[in-house]
Amino acid sequence: MRDPNVKAWLNEVKDAVYEAEDLLYEIETEVSQIKPEAQFETTTSKVRKFFTNVSVNPFEQNVISKLQKILKNLEFLANQVQLLELRKGIGVGDGVGAKLSQRLPSSSLVDISSIYGRENDKELITKLLLSDDANANHPPVNTIVGMGGLGKTTLAQIVYNDKRMKDQFDLKAWVCVSEEFDVRWVTRAVLEAFTLSNDDTRDLNTLQVKLKEILTGKKFLLVLDDVWNENHSNWEVLRSPFSYGAPGSKILVTTRIERVASTMCSAEIYHLKQLPEEDCWMLFAAHAFHKGDPLSNPSLEAIGKKIVNKCKGLPLALKTLGSVLRTRLFPREWENILTSDVWNIPYNESNIIPALSLSYHYLPSHLKRCFAYCSLFPKDYEFNKEDLVMLWMAESFLHKPQSNQRIEDVGDEYFHDLLSRCFFQQSSGDRSRFVMHDLLNDLAKFVSGDFCFRLDVDEARYIPKKTRHFSYLRFRNEASNRFETLYNADRLRTFLPLSLYQGKLFCWMQSKVAQDLLSTSKCLRSLSFSGYLNIVELPDSIGSLKHLRYLDLSQTGIKRLPDSTCLLYNLQTLKLNECKSLEELPSEMHRLLNLRHLNLVGTSLNKKPLHLGKLKNLQTLTSFYVGNCSGSNIKELGQLNNLRGQLSVMLLQNVNLPMDAAVAYMKKKKYLETLELGWSERNEDSQMERDVLERLQPHENLKRLTIRGYGGTTFPNWSGDGSLSNVISLELRDCKYCFSLPPLGRLPSLKELSVWGLDGVMAVGAEFYRNNSSSTVQPFASLEILEFGKMAAWEEWCCFEGQSKGGAFPHLRELRIKECPKLRGQLPQLLPCLSNLLIEECQLLESSIPRAPVIRSVALKECKRLLLEHLPSSLTMIRINGSGVPDSLLGKLLLNNPSIERLEINHCPEVELPMCHCYTSLQSLWIVDSCDSLSSFSLNFFPKLSDLHLYECNHLETLSNSDEDQQFITSLFHLDICDCPELVSFGKGGFYAPILEKCHIAQMENLKSLPEGMYTLFPSLQELGLVNCPLLETFPGGLPLNISRLSINGCPRLIASCMDWGLNRLDSLKYLCISGGYDNFESFPEEGLLPTSLSVIVLSRCCNLKSIHYKGLLQVKSLQRLRIDNCPNLQGLPEEGLPRSLLVLNIRDNCPLVAQRCQKEKGEDWHKIAHIPCLKIDGEIIT
Secondary structure (H helix, E strand, O other): OOOHHHHHHHHHHHHHHHHHHHHHHHHHHHHHHHOHHHHHOOHHHHHHHHHHOOOOOHHHHHHHHHHHHHHHHHHHHHHHHHHOOOOOOOOOOOOHHHHHHOOOOOOOOOOHHHOOOOHHHHHHHHHHHHOOOOOOOOOOEEEEEOOOOOOHHHHHHHHHOOHHHHHHOOEEEEEEEEOOOOHHHHHHHHHHHHHOOOOOOOOHHHHHHHHHHHHOOOOEEEEEEEEOOOOHHHHHHHOHHHHHOOOOOEEEEEEOOHHHHHHOOOOEEEEOOOOOHHHHHHHHHHHHOHHHOHHHOHHHHHHHHHHHHHHOOOHHHHHHHHHHHOOOOOHHHHHHHHHOOHHHOOHHHOOHHHHHHHHHHOOOHHHHHHHHHHHHOOOOOOEEHHHHHHHHHHOOOOOOOOOOOOHHHHHHHHHHHHHHOOOOEEOOOOOOEEEOOHHHHHHHHHHHHHHEEEOOOOOOOOOOOOOOEEEEEOOOEEOHHHHHHHHHOOOOOEEEEEOOOOOOOOEEEOHHHHHHHHHHOOOOOEEEOOOEOOOOOOOHHHHHOOOOOEEEOOOOOOOEOOHHHHHOOOOOEEEOOOOOOOOEOOOOHHHOOOOOEEEOOOOOOOOOOOOHHHOOOOOEEOEEEOOOOOOOOHHHHHHOOOOOEEEEEEOHHHOOOHHHHHHOOHHHOOOEEEEEEEOOOOOOOHHHHHHHHHOOOOOOOOOEEEEEOOOOOOOOHHHHOHHHOOOOEEEEEOOOOOOOOOOHHHOOOOOEEEEEOOOOOOEEOHHHHOOOOOOOOOOOOOOOEEEEEOOOOOOEEOOOOOOOOOOOOOOOOEEEEEOOOOOOOOOOOEOOOOOEEEEEOOOOOOOEOOEOOOOOEEEEEOOOOOEOOOOOOOOOEEEEEOOOOOOOHHHHHHHHOOOOOEEEEEOOOOOOOOOOOOOOOOOEEEEEOOOOOOOEEEHHHOOOOOEEEEEOOOOOOEEEOOHHHHHHHOOOOEEEEEOOOOOOOOOOOOOOOOOOOEEEEEOOOOOOOOOOOHHHHOOOOOEEEEEOOOOOOOOOOOOOOOOOEEEEEOOHHHHHOHHHOOHHHOOOOOEEEEEOOOOOOOEEOOOOOOOOOOOEEEEEOOOOOOEEOHHHHHOOOOOOEEEEEOOOOOOOOOOOOOOOOOOEEEEEOOOHHHHHHOOOOOOOOHHHHOOOOEEEEOOEEOO
C-alpha cells in the first residue's frame, strides 16, 4: 500500500475498530459481573440484553455516549471510501493481489557462475532425485521448503541443469506454478513444457490423455516451482497422468509452505537453510563491487560486511542490496542503507519487498493479526510457542474453537501455520524456542505500523496515541522517565518487557512506573513486570483493569497479590513462576472463573486458597499443596480433569483418607505430561501412604513422573506395569523406607531414570529388570540415562547381562553413581552405547570400568578401589576428584587416550600430571588443589589449549614457554590463575598468547610482576581481572590496546600507580572497576587518567576515598553508569555535578555521607544528580 492517504484512512479505521472492541468488551465484562449466568451467553446476546434494559445507570450513560461517538466516527470514515476511490475487493488476486501476482515467472535457465554456497544442498537434492526408490503407483515427490528469497528456485535450477539429470531422465520439464493453482492451466503448462510446443486444448480430459501418452514408459523429471496449493483434491487430479511414467521418475517441488509438501504427499522434505557467512559475502560482493572485487573500493568493505550481517543469510536480500549499492560509491550512501529498513528502499529498486510482501498478502486475515503482533519481538529474540499463544489469546486474535477444541488448540494451529509458511523458524540453539528472520521482523514492524511500538527501535520521544501494543528490552535499572511518553497511548493493550538473554536477568523498576501505568492504561489486556526483583507488591488499582487477561509477575519479588486481583474476572493467564518471596495467594481466587493458566513453578508457597476446584476452565496448575483439615483438600483436583502440562501435588501427608486420593481422579487427567507426587514428612502409618499412592495412579499418557518423600515400604502395583508405558522420565527421590525397587525394566519408553535417597534398598536385583524371570522382553529397552545417588544401605547390584546384545541396557548413554558408600561388587560391564560415566564417593566399589567402546567422558571421585583392568581408549574428557582416586590412574588414562580434549583434576595432591610428552588434543585444563609435584608448567606441551585454570597449585613456580616454541600456544583464549603462593613472576620474557581474550589472576600474595610486554604478548586481550595481588606495582610495557573490561581489586600498590597505566590511550575500554584502593587513595579520577570510551565505572571498598574529581570525569564523554559502594568516607559529589551523559547512578552499601546528600528533593547534592534518568540509592530506585 503506497498511497499515503489510503494508508492513513486504513489506520483510522483500525483505530475505530479497536475502540469499538474495547467498548464491547467493557459491556460484556459489566454484564458478566451483574449476572453470573451470563458467562454462558454469547457476546451478542449480552449486548442486546444490556441495551434493552429499561433503567439507565451512569455506566450505561457513559457507554451510550462512547457508542455514539464511535458510530459517528465510523460513518465519517465510510463516507471517505468514495473520495479515496476505493472499491470492494473480492478476495486474493483482486486489487493489490493482482499487482502482487504480476511477477516474472521462473524458468529452468540459470547462470551457474553467479551461484554461491549451495553445493552441499545441490548434492543432497541430486542424490534424492537419482535414488532408486521408485514408487509403483506414483513418482515420488521431493519438496524444497523455505521462506521467500532464500534461493529455492535457484537451487532447483542448478539441480535441473546438472548433467546427471540429462543422463538419468528421458524427459525433463520445468513449470512455474505460482499462486493460482488451476488444474487445467497447470496440466497444459506441464504438457507444453515436455513437448516444447504450444497447445490450445481447453478440455482437461484431453490434456491429461495427451500428457499420459507423452509420459507412458518414459522416465521423467518434473520441476513444479513456487507452489502454493494446499488443496489435496487438486493435486490428486493433476498427478493422474504422472503414474504412467517409467519407474524412477521424480517430481521436485519448491514452496514457501510446508503444508504444501504434505498436500502433495512428499516423500522427502528438504528445509533450505540460510547461506553461510562466507558465501553471503561473496554473493554480495559479486553484485556490489566492480568485477566482484571489494579491493576496488576498500573503504566500503567494512560497511559492506555489516550490511551482509543484516541480511541474515537471505540471498535475495544480498543480491538486491548489492545491486542497489553498485552505483553508490560513497561510504555515507552505504551507511544509509545499513541503518535503514529494507522497506525504505525505493519499490522499483527492490525485489525483497514484493517477495516477502507476497507471503504476507496470502496469509488468511486471522494470521495477519497474529504475525503483525510479533513485531513486538526484538530481532534475534527467541520466543516460546505457549507464551505467544497465551498473548494471542489475551488479545482475542483466536477464532472460537470447535466443540472438541480448546482455544489454545486454535492458537497452536495458527502458530504451526505460520511456522509452516516460514514466518517462524526453529531456534538453532534451543529447539523448543523459535525466532523470526530479521527481514520478516522488519515486515511485521512495517505492517503493524503505529499500533505496535517497540522502544528499542522506535522513536522514544513520541509514542503515537494509536499505539495499542508496547514492548521494550529491559534495562538492569529502569527509571520512570524512560516511559514518560508512553502514557500518551492511554488505550494501551499490551505492556511487555523482554530480554534477549534467556537466563535469569534480575532488574529493578521504579515503583512509579507500575503506579502510573495502572492508573492511565485501563484497557490493558496483557501486562508483564517479569524479571523486576524489586516489585514486591502491586497497588490495589490492579483490580480496575477489567480487560486484563494476561498477567506475568514471574521472577519478581512479589510477596502477595492484593485482594483486588480477584476482581480480574477476565483473567486467563497468571504467571508467578520463580517468585521466591511469594507467601500466599488471595483467598478469593476461585472467583476468577475464566482463569486457564496458573503457573507457580519455583515459588515457596506451601498452601493454596480454598475452592480452586471451582476453576473449571483451568488448563495449567503447576502445583497443588494439600492442606490439613482447614486447608485445600486433594478432592478439589477431581474437578480439574482438563489440566495439562505439569502438575506437582505436594504435602500428601495431609491426606487422611485414601479414598480422598481416589476422588482426585488422577487417572482421568489424560492431558498431563509431567506429574510430581510429594510428601514433606512421613506419616507414621506406612500402609496409609501406600494406599494413598496406589490411588494416585496417573493416566497412561503421562510422560514424566517424580515420586518424592514417599514413606511406604513398597511401591504401588502400577509403578512397574503398563500404566506407565509412555513414561520417558522417572525419578524416585528420598523414599527412605522402600526396601526394593519396582520392575522398572518393563517400562518400554523409559529414557531417563533417577533413583536418589532410597536408604532402605540394600540390593538391586532381578526384580529391578522385570518381575517375571521367564520373560523374554528386553529390559530397559529405551533407557539412555541412569542415575543412583545417596543410597546409604545399597551394597549389591546384581547385574543382568541377558542373552541379547547390549545386556540389560542396550542404549544407555550416561551412568551416574553418587554417594553410595557401601556399594561393592561389579557394575554392568556390557554397555555398548555408554558415552558418559560418573562415579563419586563409592569408597568400597571394586568394579572394573564398564567395557564401552564409544565412551567419551569419565568423572571419578573418592573411589580408590576401582579396578583399572579395562581402561577405555576413546575418552575426550577426564575429571578426577579427591584423594580417594588411585595415584596412577591419571597417567594410565592419559596414556590410553591421546585424543583427550578436557581434563579436570580436583583435590588430588598426590596425582602427577606427566610433563614428558605433548598433549596435542587437549583444549581445556583445570587443576584445583592438585598435583603438588607440579613446580613448572610449560605451555609448550599444550599446542591446542584454549582454557587454562590453575587454582591452589601450592608448589607452582613458573608458567612459561620457551622462545623457540612460541607458536605452540596460539590457541590460548582464557587463563585463570588463583592462589598459587609460589608463583612470583611469569619468567623472563613472559609468554606469547596472540588470541588470549580473558585473563583473571586472584589471591596471588607473592606475585611481584605480570608478564613483561603484555602490550605485545597479549594483543587480543579484552578482559583482565586482578584480585588480591598486593605486591603488583605496574603493568610492564603497558596494557594491551584491545582491553574492554578492566577490574582491579585489592592491589593497593598497583592502584597507587594508576597514572602510569596508560588508560587514556585505551580506546576500547568500556568497563573499569577499582576496588580496595590504598592508604592515600583519597580522590578519583585524576585529570587525564581515563579514556573517553568508558561507559561504566565502579568504585568499591575504597575506604579512604573522599572526593570525586569533576574534571577527571568530564573527559569521559561516553560514561553511562557509575556505581559507588562501600566508600564510607566519600564526602559528596563534585560541586560541578556529574557528566550529562550519565544514565544510571547507583550508590549502595555503606556510603552514608554521600547517600544522605543525594536524598530526593532535600539532599544537598540532589540538584547535581536530578537530571540522571535512573538513580538508585541503597537498593531503591528514586527516579
